[in-house]
Amino acid sequence: MTSPAHRVGDMAWNAWGDPARPAALSDSALALVRQALGARPHPLPSATESDVRLPEPALGDDAAARLTAAVGAEHVRTDAATRLRHTGGKSLDDLLRRRGGDAANAPDAVVLPRDHDEVLAVLAACAEHRVAVVPFGGGTSVVGGVEPLRGEFGGAITLDLRRLDRLEAVDTDSMTATLQAGLRTPEADGLLAAHGVTLGHRPQSYEYATIGGYAATRSRGQASTGYGGFDDMVLGLTAATVRGTLRLGRSPASAAGPDLRHLLIGSEGTLGVITSVTCQVRPIPDEAHQEAWAFPDWTTGVTALRRLAQSPVRPHTVRLSDETETFVNAAVSGGRAPSGCLAVMGFEGTADEVAHARRTTRALLERHEGTLVDSSAADDWRRSRTQGPYLRDALLAEGVLAETLETAATWADLLPLYSAVADGVRGALSGDGAEVIVLCHVSHVYRTGASLYFTVVTAAEEDPRAQWAQAKRAAGDAIAASGGTITHHHAVGTDHLPWMTEEVGELGVELLRAAKRVLDPSGILNPGKLIPS
Amino acid sequence: MTSPAHRVGDMAWNAWGDPARPAALSDSALALVRQALGARPHPLPSATESDVRLPEPALGDDAAARLTAAVGAEHVRTDAATRLRHTGGKSLDDLLRRRGGDAANAPDAVVLPRDHDEVLAVLAACAEHRVAVVPFGGGTSVVGGVEPLRGEFGGAITLDLRRLDRLEAVDTDSMTATLQAGLRTPEADGLLAAHGVTLGHRPQSYEYATIGGYAATRSRGQASTGYGGFDDMVLGLTAATVRGTLRLGRSPASAAGPDLRHLLIGSEGTLGVITSVTCQVRPIPDEAHQEAWAFPDWTTGVTALRRLAQSPVRPHTVRLSDETETFVNAAVSGGRAPSGCLAVMGFEGTADEVAHARRTTRALLERHEGTLVDSSAADDWRRSRTQGPYLRDALLAEGVLAETLETAATWADLLPLYSAVADGVRGALSGDGAEVIVLCHVSHVYRTGASLYFTVVTAAEEDPRAQWAQAKRAAGDAIAASGGTITHHHAVGTDHLPWMTEEVGELGVELLRAAKRVLDPSGILNPGKLIPS
Structure with a gap:
């Protein structure tokens, strides 16, 4: 068992991330936002x-x-x-x-x-x-x-759980590692690097989020097309409950009844405390390459991503910004705004694997109206892929609200869902004529569908909490009405509780309550979260 | 909604499969078995x-x-x-x-x-x-x-459920199909073929097993490396329960709490009756190619499969027989028995995809002491891949018991598990000097491990049911003691009940009981199966 030599520090009490990091918004970007919001x-x-x-x-x-x-x-x-x-x-x-x-x-x-x-x-x-x-x-x-x-x-x-910080075991034959719940990702990957392996799990919260949190919230990393979601990576887990210890997952696959790992994964601390996770790990890739692609418009780009997601060889990371996000990203990074939509494709592996995946991806995207463009947008993304929350704090300091929300649906439902959410948010926030910027990107792709990640920016009004709550309600209602999931990777907590019954049905909620009665009969674990009362 | 033009008939009342199909054991094969068993x-x-x-x-x-x-x-x-x-x-x-x-x-x-x-x-x-x-x-x-x-x-x-036989919907954009539970696989694939798609799910029971059964038992097909297990294919399902209808699964991925689909998948009719499943489907492959590989011995072959399973490009089907099974397969098909172990690799897709996967697989297997040999063993496997149960009936008619059992474990645990199960079965059956043939193959591979599929053959004694029960008990105990799962794809039913508490723990069993109390409060659904009482 080994622990990290250095630990990641606490986040700021009133903002995201490292309290010592300077604000991340250039004067020109700020001017742009001000101009747009009026x-x-x-x-x-x-x-x-x-x-x-x-x-x-x-x-x-x-x-x-x-x-x-x-x-x-x-x-x-x-x-x-x-x-x-x-x-x-x-x-x-x-x-x-x-x-x-x-x-x-x-x-x-x-x-x-x-x-x-x-x-x-x-x-x-x-x-x-x-x-x-x-x-x-x-x-x-x-x-x-x-x-x-x-x-x-x-x-x-x-x-x-920060003191549960040990790498308990590594098995490089089976490519698994048992990691304690309190390890933050850089710490976990640092310990794994000594064995030549990595998780490959890199959500925007990478620097601070923990192994236990990933399992408890069914997290998805930005390279999930290559590495899978965190739920796919979990071979087994150990949870401490009020009723004792629960150990689930013995083998890579099993038909021994319902897969109970999936009751603890995503349980958000309401059933037990996940104390260690046996994860699939991967070799540290020899190469990582990102490239930027342009599409004439959002619909064309989404179609191209669908075809890519359904092909056998795919990049590890697949992202496509809509026209507005493409424009804003370029402006924030000081570049010239292209027309249409930009996408980022990320490839990892050996030199041969990366070369082959780039070749097949290129052939496919070019068949679907994609154009490989200079890599600056991809480089910007790579450099800034954990920076979004810092930008939000910089905007808040200027009286500008910025928040994200996300969903997923099948490919057939995706474009109507996109419009419904964007319209819902705009309608809720601009009732009195205020300007609203709604950005969106496809952040994760699957054979059968994709996720949508929205960023909403607007000028703060007198009661900014009520202002955002209204937008969030409109978004959630639009998602539920359009066949999307209320959350693709942010989890439920309190904020998505109003839509949980719609998501899993009354009987689904009863199943969650029944599991809670078994493992937490007195109901002390994270009350008020996840499970409608 | 469409139904199949022709339905698959009933199986024989006292044997596997089509009652009209002639016995499938050649005289030479029978002579070999008799000789081996003494x-x-x-x-x-x-x-x-x-x-x-x-x-x-x-x-x-x-x-x-x-x-x-x-x-x-x-x-x-x-x-x-x-x-x-x-x-x-x-x-x-x-x-x-x-x-x-x-x-x-x-x-x-x-x-x-x-x-x-x-x-x-x-x-x-x-x-x-x-x-x-x-x-x-x-x-x-x-x-x-x-x-x-x-x-x-x-x-x-x-x-x-045979009258629930409709293809309810096909969405070739999202590559999903909603199939009713009573469709047997050939019927389902026949209906899907009209849309150019297939499930890709082909277990040995392909001809008779149903969509609902696959979901209820967490089935795995022989090409699972390419297509995934049936649980991976399920986007959503509808179940009828004593408490009403349960609909689970809205999108390709979600973080809206525990994934309750996995409570119904594998529930073996104890919680509800799965009436339809929305499955991922795939294009009907342009090409399917099988090839045979030889390895000097089992250990070397298993190592090669491990490396293949952990590489990014893999065949759709990966199987490796141990020395005994290699010898017996050759004898049964009338061929010359090679030394060492034979493996079958199956590739599916477009011509380019098959060519690329064959090329990378060949390079990898040759680096790990594999030799591409003539395809006769692969052709034999393809022709006979649903025939195993017919052979069992032919042997029974001769007073010879034949039965299979299966498990899975991580790569690190696999070889000790293999020995423990084979030794356990041999010890249980040959106590009085009887001859026992134990064959084994790796039938499914994963990055982190693989399944083992054993076939056990021995002469019937006076109480053949007790004779097999003893062997099964020895195998199950060996599996539980060696870190394997009690079943990789056969499910639990009654036969694996004795090991369920070991598999999921007392609290795991309590979770299953709690789910049953919610959905089936009177306990009428499939009593005596899956959930220890």
Whole structure:
């Protein structure tokens, strides 16, 4: 078992990512946004850390004593700085609340177990003392998944898994690795690199998100066409529950009944705490190549991507921006805006594999009106592929709201879904004549369909939280009405709860509740998330 | 909605497959088996259909009336011939019992609904009148999955889904098709062929097995390296349950909580009756090519397959026989037995795709001590790939027991698992000096591991059912002790029940029970299968 030599630091309490990183918005880009949005935005509050008032910690003495016995006094943190940094995730609504000095839902304590058995002990203590438990990995949730809601309970702790940081095993014959839940991706990949392997899992949250969080939220990385989604990578997992330990997954495939791994994957901390995951790993690729493609318009580009997704040889990364996003990306990076739509194709593997995949991809895309263009757009994407959330903070500082939302559907449903969501958001936000910028790209492709990733930008109004909530509601309703899934890779948390019954049906919700009754009979695990009450 | 022009007929009541097909064992092959097994086998009974005594149908009048109201009188069958053909599946134990005239577990009636709503009505009637319901597709189960066990109930019906035989929808943009559960594969592929597409799902049971059965048992086809397992093909499904209709799966991928499709896939009729499945389909390949490869020995061959499975370009079908199976296959087909092990590689696609995959496969296998040999072994395999069960019947007629069992594990665990199972079976069967032939092949490969498929042949003794049960117990215990899964693609039924708790843990079993309580509160659905009581 090895641990990383260096750990990734905490994110800023009131913004995404590294507090020391400078704002990422050029003057020209800012000027462009201002021009596009027209009206002068409403300034947003910007509380300093010392302005924030946290509620008094409400853990009873008995519960605190049990937690201290479980993990040691230094690993039960009640200081304001730690509690503040576990008050929520990084959705626009989280950021607006933090910037306004609101930390009303701060946990009563942050508890840091060091291994599976300590997690079991914490869960037992909290079940006995009726304290809600919110599992916390990287804290990157953008759907309310890590906000401590108390539900029916008097207190709530955040269970921060950062000390579960070991690479437990590597098997380079079977190409598997067992990784503890609290490893952030750069740490995991760093440990794996010593064995010549990598996860290949690179979502936008790569720098902060954790192995356990990926499994708990059914994450998808930007190279998922090559590496699969995180659910595809999970061979087995271990979860600590209130009822004891659950170990699922013995072999690469099985017909031994329903695949129960898929009950824990995506369970968002409501059924148990995933403490380690045995993942498929891949050789570190010899080469990685990105290239940019132009299509005359969105519809043509989507058709080309469909054909590519249905061919046997595909790039590892496949993305296509609509006309608006293509224009804005070029403007933000200071380049000249092309007409039509740009796509990025990313290839990984040995030199031969990359050469073959590039050749077949090129032949296919050229048959479908694609043109290979200079690689600057692909280079921009590669350099900035974890930067989106920093841009959002830079815009917030200027009174501009920016947020993303995503869905997926079959190819046949994709273009109507695209229009319905974009129209819904525009309708909700521009009721009083405000300008709204809606960008979209296809971010992940499958043989049978694709995901759509929207970015919405508008000037803040007087009540920006209500303003965004209205847009989100319109988007979710449009998705549900158009046959899309309410979330392709952001998970459910609190924000997508209103559409869960529509997504899985009343009986589906009952199945989730029944699983929860088995594993978490007192209901302490992440109350208020995922499962409609 | 279209139905097949011609339907596949019933299987023989006392043997696998087409009753009109002649016995499939050459005199030379039979002589070889006799020579290898030494002792004269114990003759097995061979009852004629008129010898078989079925129990009197035990359905109450009220239940019968409700069923008649639900599906019409002509679709509630109580004649002996129909009941006999629904008394069980096609395991060795099933065949031994039928040959002995034993049909004690015949259903009280065979009910044939024509659509989803009629299935709902049948389930409601049976729940009210406390009648067990055994969903029945092709009747190909080799693990006891379709045997009507009454459990705590006074009566049992078999729900034969053959009239759910429509292709409901095809979407050649999204490459999906919605197929009703009762379609056998040749019927489904026939309907799909009109649209230029195919499932690509070709297990040994291809001719008789059904779409619903594939989903309910988590089936794997022989070309699964190219097409995926059936679970990978399911985009969505509709199930009729005692509590109503469950529809799961909206998009190619989703992060909307646990993937509940995987609770119904593999549920073996214990939670609900899958009535239709929206599957991924593929273009009918322009070319299909099989080739044979020789390896100096099993270990070398397994290593080569591992490297092939972990490479980005792979054949659609990958199989490797151990030395014994290689020898026996050659003998059965009348060829000269090569030394070492033979493998079959199958390629499908456009001419370019097949050429490229053959080229890269050849380069890789040659680097790992493989030799491309004449294609006769591959041709034999292709011609005989659905013939195994017919051979078993031919051997039974000679007093020779033959049965298969299968498992899967990671590559690192595979060779120890292979030895443990073979030794366990040999030890169990040859305690009194009897000869035992144990054949094995790798039948499906994955990046992280592979499946092992064993065929066991021995002379029947006085109590052949007990004789095989002992071997099966030894194999199952060896699998559980060696890190394998108790079943890779045969499912659980009754035969693998003893190892289910080991497979998924006590909490896993509780999760299955909880799902059953939600969807089948009275417990009428396929009692005695899959879920340990």
